[in-house]
Amino acid sequence: MKLTVLVPALAGLLWAGSALANAQLEVSNPYVVQLIDGQSINPKLLDKTSTFPLTAGKHQLVIAFEGNFSNRSEIKLVTAEPLVLNFTAADNQKLVLDYKKPRNETEAKQFVKDQQVALKDKVTGQQVSSEKFVMPKVEGFQLTRDYQQELINMGKAFNQPTTVAVSTAAVMAAASAPVAAAPSKAQSNPQALTQLQNWYNKADAETRKAFQIWVIQQQ
16 A cells, blocks of 8 residues: 555656756757857757757856858858857746848858847747857967867856966066065065965966066066
8 A cells, every 4th residue: 555655656756856857958050059068069060950958057158150151163151259158047948049040141241240149038038138258269270279268268167267377467466565674684575475476376378477577677
């Protein structure tokens, strides 16, 4: 008798868990998904639409516009710098990347100038709030790009690591901090020196160069 009652109850619990299914994100070409929450995605270039499962909560999406308007006589490709969207998905929400799809090369070139896209709830049609920004252009030929590392360097990655390179402002502020003047003989401050060395070692190459220039100017 107890077993008879237990089985339906267990089945009910399993059904309830499946009812709280993950959210979904739908992206159609010519946008190609590059990263979701810091994880690289293998682009599905042949699929007109790609669907990705999401958990409820905060997410970061990195997409790239890769338009192909070639014909038999001419190759016509239109690309743009990757677009980053930070957003929050609700339980069971079906999200879709909404934008006016360019029909030809001319429209595509105009579109990528500002990349007007939005995330919408596919069921209600309501726009979902998101923070968007375009990743900086990388000069020179790039066979591949590490988008996650670029975002980390920018301080804008998903679950941004706390041990990121110290900013120029922090190093310069430490270097400009007032130091108590010695009565007659210069005195070193080992603790301050150690802290400054620690910040310098954590700084990136650009910050170190700026600091070196500052030191030379003080001499």
